[in-house]
Each structure stands twice: as C-alpha cells, then as structure tokens.
Amino acid sequence: MEHGAEVLDEAACWRLLAEAEVGRVVFVEGDDIEVFPVNFAVGGRSVLFRSAPGSKLELVAEHPQVAFEVDRHDDEMAWSVILWGVAERLAFDDEIEHSGILGLVSWSPDEKFNYVRITPDRMSGRRFRRADVD
Amino acid sequence: MEHGAEVLDEAACWRLLAEAEVGRVVFVEGDDIEVFPVNFAVGGRSVLFRSAPGSKLELVAEHPQVAFEVDRHDDEMAWSVILWGVAERLAFDDEIEHSGILGLVSWSPDEKFNYVRITPDRMSGRRFRRADVD
Numbered sequence: 001m002e003h004g005a006e007v008l009d010e011a012a013c014w015r016l017l018a019e020a021e022v023g024r025v026v027f028v029e030g031d032d033i034e035v036f037p038v039n040f041a042v043g044g045r046s047v048l049f050r051s052a053p054g055s056k057l058e059l060v061a062e063h064p065q066v067a068f069e070v071d072r073h074d075d076e077m078a079w080s081v082i083l084w085g086v087a088e089r090l091a092f093d094d095e096i097e098h099s100g101i102l103g104l105v106s107w108s109p110d111e112k113f114n115y116v117r118i119t120p121d122r123m124s125g126r127r128f129r130r131a132d133v134d
Numbered sequence: 135m136e137h138g139a140e141v142l143d144e145a146a147c148w149r150l151l152a153e154a155e156v157g158r159v160v161f162v163e164g165d166d167i168e169v170f171p172v173n174f175a176v177g178g179r180s181v182l183f184r185s186a187p188g189s190k191l192e193l194v195a196e197h198p199q200v201a202f203e204v205d206r207h208d209d210e211m212a213w214s215v216i217l218w219g220v221a222e223r224l225a226f227d228d229e230i231e232h233s234g235i236l237g238l239v240s241w242s243p244d245e246k247f248n249y250v251r252i253t254p255d256r257m258s259g260r261r262f263r264r265a266d267v268d
Binding site: 067130 | 168201214218
C-alpha cells in the first residue's frame, strides 16, 4: 500500500489515532519481534493502554523503546500511522487519573490492571490509494 | 487484550490469515522498527504481498527476518495471529505464477510490481475476550 502514498501531518495522525479502536504495540527483544494488538486511548499527546500482568508488561520494563501502529481502510483508500517512543508503566494512581485514560474509556478504574503510556518521539502517517495495489 | 487468552492451533491461525484482508509486516533495522500494512494473500503455507519499488523492498533485501501480524475483533472477542519468518522477493515469473498469488487475488499480473513471500518458521495465534479488558 505504499505506491502513491501521501504523507499526513501530525494533526491528521492524531485524528486517526483518536478514531482508531485497536492499535498494535511492537517490541523488539534482540532478534525477536513481538506484536500485541491493544485497545487504547489517546490522552494528551500520548497513547495509553492497559495490560494485565504478563509478558507485555515485562517487555515494557525491559524493552521500552516501542513502535505503535494503527491503520484503517475503506474500499478505495488506506491510512496508517506509526509512532515511535518510550513505553512506561504508570506507577501511581494520581498519574493514572491525570493521564486521562479513565475518563476516555469505559474501563473500570477499580480493577487491578496496569496502565502503560507511550509518548512519541516521532510519528509518521500515510494515506494510500488502494486501487493502486489491488 | 492479553487477559484470558486462548492459544490457537496452526490450522486456526491459517484460517484467520486466509480471512484477513490487511496484515502488517514488521521489519527491524538496528534500533529502528518499521511497520507496513499490506494487502496480502495466503498461498501454500506462505503469506504473499506485492510491493511497489521503494523502502519496503530494500528492507526485504537487507533485513529479511520479519514478523507479520493480523488481527480481527468483534464486540466480544478479538483474535490475533503473528508469524515470524524470512521475507524473500520472488525473482522469476514462473515462481510468481506458482506461488498462487496471481490466482488468489485480483491483482493485475502485467503491472510491474514486485512480489514478496514470507514463509513462517513459527507462528502464534491468540483469542481474547475483549470484555475482560474494556
């Protein structure tokens, strides 16, 4: 979907992120690549998701430099946004509350989940005409 | 979407791959992660996509060890499949024809596109109850 791609500006990238429901967090551990689809929210200029305890949280701690991707398509066009940044686990209740994640989504705040924030250093958005490739 | 995940067997992974329309190829180049959504087809036990000349093809040549991800969700459940393997550009017309890619999709065979095949060494499929996390 790369042929004839149009570059999206940062505002358009954030709009696409805000509209997307599922994104994919990509971790790299040595030669190994891990990809996790997550429900997420946008809060401030960050991507926020929650995670049950497990391998994803261990990766956040050990390999915080991640990529995050969303894409969308209709019959004619496709969009994708990728951002790169550091993933960090939100440690304190007030930090979680101030991140905006609890207000943005219907997730129950009293469940014992962990919240992760990715603050992008860099992002890239593209729009493609799908007719060019299929 | 990791909480309460159920592991999918290989046959279920291939069924999900065959039903998906868009997947994401993940390349790693040093510390850099690149993610490209692609239209793809399943042929034999491989994933096939085509690519216009450009950065993606250069990555295939230089960093062929890739991950490929698809996911899908409805209101209650989510599925994801990730596979890992070597991406290789199909070099000869008869190889392209025998890959099955031309018969599987409506892509025009006479356009000057390049075809890439990922043959997985390993794959992982998971099914999640979305209600557990949102």
